[in-house]
Amino acid sequence: MKAHELRELSTTELNARLKDETAALQKLKFSKAVTGQLENPARITNHRREVARLKTIINEKNSAE
Template sequence: MNAGELRDKTPDQLRDELIRLKKENFNLRFQQATGQLENPARIRSARRDIARIKTILNQKAAQAAAE
């Protein structure tokens, strides 16, 4: 998921995606703790996707406040 794709989405769509990624991150951490995680790199990419979405949401909010 890249930032260009995320910028095209509405804030509601971004919030939905953020919730989905947070649930996925929780499940990945749970799998890691129980020794069932197959792809440890997915935790890192999920964390970065969450940060990317939060950044874009903040940028959209700042842009709306400036207008």
């Protein structure tokens, strides 16, 4: 999702997405550690960026309140 789409979501929805993205990232990292390779290694980078984007928007919303 794009940042402007994420800003329209509520804080609880953002926290739920953050939890899902963190779990997916952890699963990918574990899979890489076990097998030594991934089908698409760029997915790790994409998930890391999504987590950072979500944390930034959550902090923006908390600062605005």
